[in-house]
Amino acid sequence: MYDVKSKKATEFIDDGEIQATLQYAIEHKADFPLIDQILEKAATYKGLSHREAMVLLECEDPAYIEKIFQLAMEIKQRNYGNRIVMFAPLYLSNYCVNGCRYCPYHAKNKHIARRQLSQEEIVQEVLALQDMGHKRLALETGEDPVRCPIDYVLESIKTIYSIKHKNGAIRRVNVNIAATTVENYRKLKEAGIGTYILFQETYNKEAYEYLHPTGPKSDYAYHTEAMDRAMEGGIDDVGCGVLFGLNLYKYDFVGLLIHAEHLEAVYNCGPHTISVPRICPADDIDPAEYSNAISDEIFEKIVAVLRVAVPYTGMIISTRESQRSREKVLRLGVSQISGASRTSVGGYAEGAPEEDSSQFEVSDNRTLDEVVNWLLELGYIPSFCTACYREGRTGDRFMSLVKTGQIANCCQPNALMTLKEYLEDYASPDTKAKGEAMIQQTIPLIPNEKVRRLTLEHLKAMEQEGVRDFRF
Ligand code: SF4
Numbered sequence: 416m417y418d419v420k421s422k423k424a425t426e427f428i429d430d431g432e433i434q435a436t437l438q439y440a441i442e443h444k445a446d447f448p449l450i451d452q453i454l455e456k457a458a459t460y461k462g463l464s465h466r467e468a469m470v471l472l473e474c475e476d477p478a479y480i481e482k483i484f485q486l487a488m489e490i491k492q493r494n495y496g497n498r499i500v501m502f503a504p505l506y507l508s509n510y511c512v513n514g515c516r517y518c519p520y521h522a523k524n525k526h527i528a529r530r531q532l533s534q535e536e537i538v539q540e541v542l543a544l545q546d547m548g549h550k551r552l553a554l555e556t557g558e559d560p561v562r563c564p565i566d567y568v569l570e571s572i573k574t575i576y577s578i579k580h581k582n583g584a585i586r587r588v589n590v591n592i593a594a595t596t597v598e599n600y601r602k603l604k605e606a607g608i609g610t611y612i613l614f615q616e617t618y619n620k621e622a623y624e625y626l627h628p629t630g631p632k633s634d635y636a637y638h639t640e641a642m643d644r645a646m647e648g649g650i651d652d653v654g655c656g657v658l659f660g661l662n663l664y665k666y667d668f669v670g671l672l673i674h675a676e677h678l679e680a681v682y683n684c685g686p687h688t689i690s691v692p693r694i695c696p697a698d699d700i701d702p703a704e705y706s707n708a709i710s711d712e713i714f715e716k717i718v719a720v721l722r723v724a725v726p727y728t729g730m731i732i733s734t735r736e737s738q739r740s741r742e743k744v745l746r747l748g749v750s751q752i753s754g755a756s757r758t759s760v761g762g763y764a765e766g767a768p769e770e771d772s773s774q775f776e777v778s779d780n781r782t783l784d785e786v787v788n789w790l791l792e793l794g795y796i797p798s799f800c801t802a803c804y805r806e807g808r809t810g811d812r813f814m815s816l817v818k819t820g821q822i823a824n825c826c827q828p829n830a831l832m833t834l835k836e837y838l839e840d841y842a843s844p845d846t847k848a849k850g851e852a853m854i855q856q857t858i859p860l861i862p863n864e865k866v867r868r869l870t871l872e873h874l875k876a877m878e879q880e881g882v883r884d885f886r887f
């Protein structure tokens with residue numbers, strides 16, 4: 416029985432409610448008066464219910480799809496402006512006791528190189544990342560309670576935050592590790608993590624159990640209730656996602672929205688981010704075996720409808736996607752992207768070939784400078800901002816700032832100041848010229864006079880006195 420406030424996985428992700436929603440959407444996909452009403456509601460930036468969102472996703476009328484895309488772009492612009500936040504994944508360990516069928520780190524894969532970084536090796540990785548200009552990381556590990564216990568993760572976080580190299584620093588560590596206990600989530604919170612990220616992979620219980628035949632992750636309820644435990648452990652910024660292509664995308668789309676509604680109903684705080692990965696090639700994984708793989712067109716529609724339905728949530732896309740695909744979805748709602756990613760353990764420092772231990776093949780292989788340059792060309796402000804959680808803007812406090820559109824007042828100047836740091840310390844001459852031009856043309860657009868004046872002062876101090884890490 417569907418109960419948005421239940422803490423039981425099969426009640427807040429209720430199969431009956433998802434099936435009824437899919438049926439409702441089919442019946443109303445050409446109900447244009449209803450679709451007009453849904454779009455009017457979405458235009459007030461208040462978001463949509465999963466049923467309303469599914470009607471939009473099901474709609475096949477080209478003129479209405481274009482309206483949805485336009486609205487998605489408008490909402491994105493209002494909430495986030497034209498900044499795109501940059502991050503990089505850091506793989507610490509690929510030992511894994513689980514049997515996930517779609518991931519080459521599954522326990523039975525005997526020919527992939529297994530590695531776990533020592534603290535000294537982590538230092539080398541972080542130095543390489545800092546030398547590129549990164550300020551925000553997402554830690555990734557396989558699940559192995561013996562080889563990769565929580566204490567190892569906590570020690571690694573401490574190591575990462577302690578490294579100050581030239582003008583560099585990692586200022587926000589997000590963590591993507593297996594579902595764990597309330598006590599461990601509390602420890603992660605105390606270690607100063609940003610967002611706790613955990614992909615559901617698929618919300619369909621039957622498909623989930625087929626895809627996860629062995630290991631602790633095979634427990635659907637324990638995995639699905641992980642965000643509740645994270646919230647109970649004090650982590651109020653959580654990141655959700657599904658791996659599109661594992662199961663029927665419409666089912667997972669509804670599941671994702673129902674999960675967001677559950678978190679909001681129970682904790683007054685929906686997901687801080689939603690990631691939209693698609694299944695892609697990897698060692699011993701062939702996406703052709705997954706008949707549910709989705710086309711670029713459907714992928715774009717998913718991103719646009721998510722943007723319209725959950726306007727307060729940051730949306731993340733990784734280097735699994737090609738440059739072309741990334742370019743399209745940036746317009747439609749994605750607000751955070753990875754750059755120059757290595758998806759192997761030890762991939763950033765020398766001596767760890769990607770093919771030996773990577774989790775998936777990267778489609779976008781450009782350097783960070785090339786990605787920053789490309790974003791500037793497209794008219795975006797690449798941002799290395801990490802201000803919110805450092806200023807205590809997390810959880811429901813953060814949500815209310817996004818819902819009212821006020822966060823853009825912080826995002827825009829912070830984007831300019833962190834871009835300036837990047838230009839001063841890491842950029843190629845061409846990127847620097849483009850970045851400076853972007854800063855000059857954007858400063859007059861900062862609406863608040865005081866913020867504008869302070870931004871100018873900080874930019875000057877960075878350039879002339881070498882000061883770093885200003886933020887609003
Ligand atoms: S998806 Fe995660 S849990 Fe599953 S095999 Fe890969 S690393 Fe292990």
Ligand code: SF4
Pocket residue numbers: 500798800801802803804822825826827829
């Ligand atoms: S101000 Fe907050 S929401 Fe905006 S980019 Fe910085 S950390 Fe993200």
